[in-house]
Amino acid sequence: MTTLLTQPVADPSALLARRNPVAKLAAALLFSLPLISTLDPLTPAIALAIELALLPLFGLRYAVLARRAWPLLLGGLGVLFTMVLFAADRGGTLLIGLGPFDITTGVLTAALGLILRLFAIALPGVIVFATTDPTDLADALVQNAKAPARFAIGALAAFRLLPLLGAEWQMLTLARRARGVDAGRNPVAALRLFAATAFALLVGALRRGGRLAVAMDARGFDSGIPRSYARRQTFTRSDTLLVVAALATAVLVLTTTIALGLFRPII
Amino acid sequence: MSAVVLRGFGWRHAGRRAWAVRDVDLRIDHGERVLLLGPSGAGKSTLLAALAGLLPGDSGEQAGTVEIDGRSPAAARDRVGIVFQDPQTQLVMARSGDDVAFGLENRGVPAAAIWPRVSDALDRVGFPYPITRSTAALSGGEAQRLALAGVLALRPGLLLLDEPTANLDPAGADLVREAIVRSRDDDTTLILVEHRVAEALPLVDRVVVLEAGGGIRADGTPEMVFAAYGDRLADEGVWVPGFRFPPLKSGSAAAGSVVRAEDITVAHRVRGVSMSVGEGEVLAVTGPNGAGKSTLALVLGGLLAPTGGEVSAFGDPKPPHKWRAATLTSRIGSVFQNPEHQFVTSRVADELAVGPRRLGRTGTEITGIVDALLDRLRLTKLAAANPYTLSGGEARRLSVATALATAPRLLVLDEPTFGQDRRTWIELVTLLATLRDEGHAVVAVTHDDDFVQTLADRTLPLTSARLHEPLPQRRRS
Numbered sequence: 001m002t003t004l005l006t007q008p009v010a011d012p013s014a015l016l017a018r019r020n021p022v023a024k025l026a027a028a029l030l031f032s033l034p035l036i037s038t039l040d041p042l043t044p045a046i047a048l049a050i051e052l053a054l055l056p057l058f059g060l061r062y063a064v065l066a067r068r069a070w071p072l073l074l075g076g077l078g079v080l081f082t083m084v085l086f087a088a089d090r091g092g093t094l095l096i097g098l099g100p101f102d103i104t105t106g107v108l109t110a111a112l113g114l115i116l117r118l119f120a121i122a123l124p125g126v127i128v129f130a131t132t133d134p135t136d137l138a139d140a141l142v143q144n145a146k147a148p149a150r151f152a153i154g155a156l157a158a159f160r161l162l163p164l165l166g167a168e169w170q171m172l173t174l175a176r177r178a179r180g181v182d183a184g185r186n187p188v189a190a191l192r193l194f195a196a197t198a199f200a201l202l203v204g205a206l207r208r209g210g211r212l213a214v215a216m217d218a219r220g221f222d223s224g225i226p227r228s229y230a231r232r233q234t235f236t237r238s239d240t241l242l243v244v245a246a247l248a249t250a251v252l253v254l255t256t257t258i259a260l261g262l263f264r265p266i267i
Numbered sequence: 268m269s270a271v272v273l274r275g276f277g278w279r280h281a282g283r284r285a286w287a288v289r290d291v292d293l294r295i296d297h298g299e300r301v302l303l304l305g306p307s308g309a310g311k312s313t314l315l316a317a318l319a320g321l322l323p324g325d326s327g328e329q330a331g332t333v334e335i336d337g338r339s340p341a342a343a344r345d346r347v348g349i350v351f352q353d354p355q356t357q358l359v360m361a362r363s364g365d366d367v368a369f370g371l372e373n374r375g376v377p378a379a380a381i382w383p384r385v386s387d388a389l390d391r392v393g394f395p396y397p398i399t400r401s402t403a404a405l406s407g408g409e410a411q412r413l414a415l416a417g418v419l420a421l422r423p424g425l426l427l428l429d430e431p432t433a434n435l436d437p438a439g440a441d442l443v444r445e446a447i448v449r450s451r452d453d454d455t456t457l458i459l460v461e462h463r464v465a466e467a468l469p470l471v472d473r474v475v476v477l478e479a480g481g482g483i484r485a486d487g488t489p490e491m492v493f494a495a496y497g498d499r500l501a502d503e504g505v506w507v508p509g510f511r512f513p514p515l516k517s518g519s520a521a522a523g524s525v526v527r528a529e530d531i532t533v534a535h536r537v538r539g540v541s542m543s544v545g546e547g548e549v550l551a552v553t554g555p556n557g558a559g560k561s562t563l564a565l566v567l568g569g570l571l572a573p574t575g576g577e578v579s580a581f582g583d584p585k586p587p588h589k590w591r592a593a594t595l596t597s598r599i600g601s602v603f604q605n606p607e608h609q610f611v612t613s614r615v616a617d618e619l620a621v622g623p624r625r626l627g628r629t630g631t632e633i634t635g636i637v638d639a640l641l642d643r644l645r646l647t648k649l650a651a652a653n654p655y656t657l658s659g660g661e662a663r664r665l666s667v668a669t670a671l672a673t674a675p676r677l678l679v680l681d682e683p684t685f686g687q688d689r690r691t692w693i694e695l696v697t698l699l700a701t702l703r704d705e706g707h708a709v710v711a712v713t714h715d716d717d718f719v720q721t722l723a724d725r726t727l728p729l730t731s732a733r734l735h736e737p738l739p740q741r742r743r744s
Contacts, residue, residue, distance in 0.1 A: 177570055211353060
């Protein structure tokens with residue numbers, strides 16, 4: 001499952017998948033951030049439609065995306081559930097009468113708007129990471145966005161250790177049971193056990209991180225010599241075009257909403 | 268092509284009262300190959316870290332001087348390469364070739380020169396895969412080969428190897444030693460720290476033994492050093508060549524069956540294993556990596572549910588993985604490969620009290636159990652220490668002691684002697700033999716042939732589950 005969430009799953013030769021990672025990241029941000037400014041459901045709906053329409057250009061299949069984005073779908077369900085329980089405004093037509101939890105068209109519209117916003121804003125990020133090799137991203141951040149190598153390559157190295165955490169968590173849990181430590185049906189004990197196991201996991205992760213840092217410095221990571229690049233990342237005119245097009249599309253979507261008189265500023 | 272000169276060298280880590288290493292006067296010439304020995308705690312790793320320039324001035328106090336080709340280690344960093352124990356925390360990149368390139372990038376080697384040097388280094392260590400091979404898919408031995416290539420690509424004059432095979436199974440360790448031999452050239456000075464002396468000797472032409480309290484005890488050719496100091500080194504835990512230990516097999520036949528497994532399977536890991544262990548016997552589970560030995564230990568320990576087959580133990584109608592943890596710990600003691608996974612408190616003595624307390628023993632009973640175990644496993648002096656600060660041997664003894672605290676009749680141990688020095692090895696083997704003779708059933712997963720020869724009453728060899736086609740359905744009569 002970890003690999004499903006961290007490794008690129010797209011056809012790397014697709015038109016937009018092979019754009020520079022920094023360009024993809026910038027385009028995702030420039031496209032989704034303006035959407036935050038409005039509360040209407042139409043803006044995210046248009047944006048989402050555009051995002052889904054562009055998916056084949058990123059070499060992503062819809063089924064693959066759905067599998068990768070399942071936490072997002074879960075989040076959508078969560079929003080729906082929360083709105084049904086806690087929405088203050090229960091106007092509109094009554095659909096199902098549940099007393100204080102009446103499900104009305106008003107509640108559903110509000111929930112739909114929120115879910116659309118969640119999807120529209122998160123999806124570009126999901127697409128970028130599903131179509132980008134982490135090594136390429138770190139290289140591009142250093143070479144094209146002038147991010148410090150200490151940060152970008154350091155994060156990349158730490159990222160490599162992430163899959164170990166799952167196996168480590170399982171061993172820690174089993175080891176606690178072997179020691180006779182379990183929570184039974186007591187939820188407070190379960191919470192304390194969880195916290196203690198998480199702490200042990202963190203301690204182990206920090207120790208491993210420390211050892212990795214020493215090994216990296218031993219190979220000259222802290223030498224202060226300007227690094228050379230074994231893998232070249234280039235930022236071409238097509239990459240600039242992608243960024244500009246993303247921003248222009250976002251502006252166009254917002255303009256449409258304003259023209260239709262549906263724009264509801266967040267402040 | 269580097270020479271090392273240490274004069275009165277010592278190092279004390281910040282906040283520690285004792286010197287990690289001190290009074291070392293040593294001269295190592297260009298191209299020499301040195302095995303650095305000493306009892307655990309003599310400061311071998313600290314000395315290597317000092318040579319690699321990995322002891323920043325503010326992390327402790329230095330005495331005397333260290334020079335590499337007449338320069339300080341910090342200034343000579345580009346001449347020195349070091350390979351550590353743990354393969355997982357040395358690799359940086361996702362693809363093997365990129366990982367070797369990492370050090371070259373750090374040194375500012377032009378891109379055009381990087382890739383020829385990468386393939387050259389991979390050739391030298393005999394790395395069998397293309398450069399795009401994922402580093403996550405490598406076995407421990409392959410990962411250490413890659414780490415060695417990453418260091419050799421930088422063409423160090425001084426190569427430091429800090430127990431490079433200690434975390435590996437025998438096959439992995441062979442891969443790494445083979446790579447060291449393959450890549451050796453007469454221009455590189457080599458300093459190797461290694462417990463398993465017999466295997467390390469073909470790699471070196473000089474042995475230096477550090478004294479625990481400081482200074483150097485012995486220095487010379489291997490023959491000379493072992494003739495004069497071999498017995499004393501053996502007593503201190505060094506695996507000197509020619510080690511033999513008398514077998515400690517059970518005198519009587521096993522009684523009954525404590526745990527029985529019938530045709531158990533765990534998806535992708537264990538396939539159709541049947542076995543049974545009785546009171547007063549030691550069963551060794553052997554086989555290559557990936558054969559599912561550790562998974563089998565988890566199933567027998569009641570920690571993992573098998574996906575097929577049946578496990579029954581202690582005459583309980585429920586299989587062990589369905590028992591409550593307190594019941595489990597009173598019957599089966601599991602000892603994990605990595606002791607640190609099992610520590611749940613911050614004091615050694617508290618660690619031993621956890622199990623008995625879960626079983627509802629009184630305060631006096633618990634004190635009695637804890638004191639007896641501390642004494643039996645030579646941990647009394649460390650009663651107040653934090654388990655995470657223990658040495659490898661101490662941590663292993665503590666993890667065995669915690670399993671014994673609830674007096675379980677079945678012990679399941681995963682690689683109990685792995686990476687241990689000779690002294691801890693003898694203590695463990697003797698202890699397990701005693702427990703067996705007292706009527707305990709012992710299951711030990713192990714790669715250690717000496718352990719099997721000395722202690723095992725029966726052996727269960729597993730073959731790799733991945734290498735085989737699905738087994739044909741067995742006909743039941």
